[in-house]
Structure formats: structure tokens, C-alpha cells
Amino acid sequence: xxxxxxxxxxxxxxxxxxxxxxxxxxxxxxxxxxxxxxxxxxxxxxxxxxxxxxxxxxxxxxxxxxxxxxxxxxxxxxxxxxxxxxxxxxxxxxxxxxxxxxxxxxxxxxxxxxxxxxxxxxxxxxxxxxxxxxxxxxxxxxxxxxxxxxxxxxxxxxxxxxxxxxxxxxxxxxxxxxxxxxxxxxxxxxxxxxxxxxxxxxxxxxxxxxxxxxxxxxxxxxxxxxxxxxxxxxxxxxxxxxxxxxxxxxxxxxxxxxxxxxxxxxxxxxxx
Amino acid sequence: xxxxxxxxxxxxxxxxxxxxxxxxxxxxxxxxxxxxxxxxxxxxxxxxxxxxxxxxxxxxxxxxxxxxxxxxxxxxxxxxxxxxxxxxxxxxxxxxxxxxxxxxxxxxxxxxxxxxxxxxxxxxxxxxxxxxxxxxxxxxxxxxxxxxxxxxxxxxxxxxxxxxxxxxxxxxxxxxxxxxxxxxxxxxxxxxxxxxxxxxxxxxxxxxxxxxxxxxxxxxxxxxxxxxxxxxxxxxxxxxxxxxxxxxxxxxxxxxxxxxxxxxx
Numbered sequence: 001x002x003x004x005x006x007x008x009x010x011x012x013x014x015x016x017x018x019x020x021x022x023x024x025x026x027x028x029x030x031x032x033x034x035x036x037x038x039x040x041x042x043x044x045x046x047x048x049x050x051x052x053x054x055x056x057x058x059x060x061x062x063x064x065x066x067x068x069x070x071x072x073x074x075x076x077x078x079x080x081x082x083x084x085x086x087x088x089x090x091x092x093x094x095x096x097x098x099x100x101x102x103x104x105x106x107x108x109x110x111x112x113x114x115x116x117x118x119x120x121x122x123x124x125x126x127x128x129x130x131x132x133x134x135x136x137x138x139x140x141x142x143x144x145x146x147x148x149x150x151x152x153x154x155x156x157x158x159x160x161x162x163x164x165x166x167x168x169x170x171x172x173x174x175x176x177x178x179x180x181x182x183x184x185x186x187x188x189x190x191x192x193x194x195x196x197x198x199x200x201x202x203x204x205x206x207x208x209x210x211x212x213x214x215x216x217x218x219x220x221x222x223x224x225x226x227x228x229x230x231x232x233x234x235x236x237x238x239x240x241x242x243x244x245x246x247x248x249x250x251x252x253x254x255x256x257x258x259x260x261x262x263x264x265x266x267x268x269x270x271x272x
Numbered sequence: 273x274x275x276x277x278x279x280x281x282x283x284x285x286x287x288x289x290x291x292x293x294x295x296x297x298x299x300x301x302x303x304x305x306x307x308x309x310x311x312x313x314x315x316x317x318x319x320x321x322x323x324x325x326x327x328x329x330x331x332x333x334x335x336x337x338x339x340x341x342x343x344x345x346x347x348x349x350x351x352x353x354x355x356x357x358x359x360x361x362x363x364x365x366x367x368x369x370x371x372x373x374x375x376x377x378x379x380x381x382x383x384x385x386x387x388x389x390x391x392x393x394x395x396x397x398x399x400x401x402x403x404x405x406x407x408x409x410x411x412x413x414x415x416x417x418x419x420x421x422x423x424x425x426x427x428x429x430x431x432x433x434x435x436x437x438x439x440x441x442x443x444x445x446x447x448x449x450x451x452x453x454x455x456x457x458x459x460x461x462x463x464x465x466x467x468x469x470x471x472x473x474x475x476x477x478x479x480x481x482x483x484x485x486x487x488x489x490x491x492x493x494x495x496x497x498x499x500x501x502x503x504x505x506x507x508x509x510x511x512x513x514x515x516x517x518x519x520x521x522x523x524x525x526x527x528x529x530x531x532x533x534x535x536x537x
Binding site for chain 1: 300303304305308311314317323324327331351352355358394395397398403407408413482483485486490493503506511523526
């Protein structure tokens with residue numbers, strides 16, 4: 001935007017397309033954004049000059065430390081990977097089951113009671129602000145080290161997200177069908193089963209798959225705080241500075257993530 | 273027989289397909305639940321009440337003396353997210369154009385751009401954070417680079433979708449009037465896409481604040497280090513303060529960003 005301003009100042013005979021006030025406003029916002037950016041770079045100790053100048057050294061250091069990956073370690077990494085996927089499947093299942101009533105209560109097309117609607121929304125919004133690592137830490141301190149804490153943390157974490165997505169979808173469905181079922185004497189269960197479910201099912205499945213992918217990634221974090229999964233061995237190997245083993249784990253994990261995402265994309269394309 | 277309904281096609285085929293899908297799903301669920309059941313350590317439920325009594329009350333009575341320390345770390349987290357998102361938001365513009373179908377003539381080149389962004393998105397944050405901590409050393413800068421690189425993949429994809437949805441007639445009109453590439457970019461494309469670019473960048477900023485909380489696990493700065501430390505020291509009052517601080521900060525930023533985004537688009 002500022003480049004445009006410069007252009008127009010130098011050629012004053014050209015009429016500007018934008019009003020002066022808007023340009024001033026945008027310039028100010030731009031300056032503030034940039035100043036804040038430089039301040040945050042200063043605050044975080046960012047050093048791009050060294051990064052660019054010593055780029056080859058840095059890459060060399062990375063390659064020397066991490067390559068070649070310790071291929072023998074892959075067999076050790078398989079079992080934690082399976083554990084990770086199992087945790088993700090179970091947590092996704094639980095959160096999908098819990099999110100159905102939660103999102104119905106957080107949709108104003110179903111629940112006419114303002115109080116219930118607002119309370120559910122607020123609880124879900126607060127849940128969504130808590131990062132996964134904090135949930136995992138709290139659950140580990142409550143339930144001790146192990147995969148039960150991990151499953152609970154992931155369930156709660158994905159519940160917030162899933163319920164928000166689903167309730168927003170339910171709010172955008174065609175209300176006339178619900179009206180018609182209500183008018184012909186259908187009770188709330190019938191309204192939901194015949195009015196809501198057919199309209200949201202494809203999106204619901206797609207969200208479920210999306211949350212499953214997220215959970216596989218998030219369960220990487222869990223291991224670092226003792227909640228099971230592949231993060232546990234990454235943490236151990238990092239602490240012992242065995243970077244070649246870390247590299248082997250990362251390769252296994254990356255392959256698994258790519259496979260899972262490919263399958264889930266294929267399924268999603270069929271459903272939606 | 274005036275009318276007849278054609279038989280529904282592939283009925284048996286469809287049934288068999290559904291049956292196969294359900295069987296596979298059932299096998300996956302049984303496998304996962306059985307695995308979790310075997311791995312889980314059920315003894316954690318033995319003295320649950322005692323643990324709850326020890327942890328929960330102190331979690332909800334935050335230790336306000338630690339406010340300075342916690343606040344400093346939360347601010348650092350926000351700064352990491354901000355610097356990272358801005359880098360990504362700017363870096364993603366050329367890549368968004370590269371991956372947009374209507375901007376790149378050669379389909380191979382275009383698909384290459386798409387793949388590049390997909391490749392970037394497959395890396396989980398923590399993996400990149402580990403790479404950056406090893407290369408540039410522990411500290412917030414590693415976190416900035418991590419957030420920048422992960423946000424860049426998603427923003428590039430979203431930008432490409434926005435660019436693909438613009439009104440190409442404006443571009444054609446300017447081309448017909450003899451405008452050069454820069455003029456088309458600034459007067460035909462940017463006015464159409466910038467509000468949505470900014471809106472997506474803000475949305476990604478919300479995500480990145482949450483994402484940058486985990487960077488501390490591998491030493492890439494932010495509040496994560498403090499979370500792990502306070503849990504290890506069983507300092508639940510401090511953990512309670514962190515929890516409260518994150519909820520407040522994230523809610524405020526989400527609220528502000530939603531307001532700005534509504535005005536933008």
C-alpha cells in the first residue's frame with residue numbers, strides 16, 4: 001500500500017483512486033504494525049543477519065548432527081507411534097460423541113433458551129483458549145503419568161474445536177425443514193434425527209477426520225509432559241543429545257502423518 | 273405401464289462397499305480401544321480423590337506474586353506469535369501467487385507450488401522447533417522461525433484460494449488498456465485480495481498464539497518452559513496463574529481479532 005502512495009506522490013498529475021483519509025489511515029496502521037514487528041523482533045532476540053550470513057554453517061551443523069539418521073532406531077520408534085495413533089483414535093471418538101450434545105446446545109436453531117445457549121457457548125469458548133500442552137500438564141498432574149491423561153487432554157482439547165465447528169454448521173442449516181417437522185408434531189429427537197442429521201452429516205464426518213489429524217499431531221506434544229505417545233521417546237533422545245535417533249523418529253512420524261493425511265483427504269473428498 | 277422407475281443403480285455394489293467401509297472402521301476402533309486398554313495404567317484411579325484435593329484447590333488460587341514472571345513469558349509468547357505470523361503473512365504472498373491456478377500459466381509449475389506448500393504443512397510445529405533449536409540455538413528466535421515456517425504453509429494455501437476466486441475481468445480490462453504487470457498487481461489484484469489476506473493473517477495469529485505455547489517444550493522460548501517447570505515443581509498456584517493468564521490473553525486477542533476481521537471483510 002505504501003508503495004502505491006509513493007507512486008502517487010511523485011506523479012501528482014495522476015488522480016488517486018483512493019480518498020486521502022483512507023490512505024493516511026492505512027499508512028498509520030502499516031507503520032504501527034511494522035514498529036510492533038521490530039519491537040517484537042528485538043524482544044525475541046531475532047537475528048536474521050547472522051541467520052543469512054552463516055546459513056551454510058547452520059545447515060552444515062544440522063546435517064552433521066542429525067544425518068545420517070539411525071535407521072536401526074526406527075524399529076524402536078514403531079511401537080510408540082502405534083500408541084500415538086491409538087490415543088488419537090480413542091480421543092477423537094470420545095470427543096465426537098461428547099460434541100454432539102454440546103454442539104446441539106450451542107446452536108440457536110435447536111435451543112431456544114438463551115441461558116443454556118450462552119452458557120454452553122462461553123464454556124466452549126473458554127475450553128478452546130486453553131492450549132493442548134496446558135491441558136496435558138493439568139491432566140498429568142491429576143491422573144499421573146500415562147496415556148489416560150493423554151486421552152483425556154486430547155478429548156477436551158478437540159471437544160472445544162469440534163463443538164464450535166459443528167455448532168456453527170448447525171446454525172447455518174435450512175431451518176424450514178426443522179420447522180416442518182415441528183409443525184407436523186415431531187418431538188426434539190425427531191427434529192434432530194430427521195432435520196439436523198441429514199444436513200450436517202457430511203460436514204460432521206469431515207470435521208471428525210480433520211480433528212483426528214490434529215490429534216495425531218497434538219499427541220506429539222503429549223509425550224513431552226508424560227502423557228504417552230511418540231513424544232516420550234523424542235524427549236528422552238533429545239535430552240541425551242542423540243540427534244541421529246531423533247531424526248529417525250521424526251522420519252517415522254512424518255511418514256505416518258503423510259499417510260494419515262492422504263487417506264483422510266481421500267475420504268473427505270468422497271464424503272463432502 | 274405409463275411410467276416406470278429405473279432400478280436404482282449399483283445397489284448391491286454400494287451395499288458391499290458400505291459393508292467393507294464399516295468393517296474396516298470397526299477393526300480400527302477395536303484395534304485402538306484394545307491397544308489403549310492394554311497400555312493404560314488403571315491404577316491411576318486408585319487415589320484420585322486425594323490427588324484432586326491436592327491439586328484442584330491450589331490450581332484455582334493463583335499465586336499473584338508470580339505475576340511478573342508469568343506475564344513476561346506470556347508477552348514473549350505473544351511476541352513470538354506476532355513476529356512469526358507477520359513473517360509468514362509476507363512470505364506467503366509470492367507463494368500464494370505461485371500456487372494460484374489463474375496466475376501461473378504452466379500447470380506443472382503451478383502444481384509444484386501447491387506441493388511445496390503441502391510439504392510445508394505436513395511438518396508438525398514441534399519437529400520444526402527441534403530443527404531450529406539445534407541450528408540457531410535455544411531461545412525465542414528459534415520459536416519465531418518455527419511459527420513463521422508453519423504458518424507460511426497454511427497462509428500460502430489460503431492466499432492461493434483467495435487469488436483463484438478473484439474477478440479476472442478487472443485484470444483483463446487492465447491488460448487490454450495496456451497496463452504492465454506491476455500496475456495490474458497493484459490496481460487489479462491487490463484491492464481484491466488484501467482484505468481477505470489480512471483477515472486470514474489475523475486468524476492465523478490467533479492460532480499461532482496457542483501454537484507458540486508448546487515451543488517452550490524443546491527450548492524455543494515462550495510460556496511452555498514455565499508450564500513444564502511449574503508442573504515439575506508441583507507449583508500448582510503458579511500453574512493456575514498461567515492458566516488464567518493464557519485464558520485472558522487469548523480471549524482478549526481472539527475478541528479483538530474477530531472484531532477487526534468483521535470490519536475488514
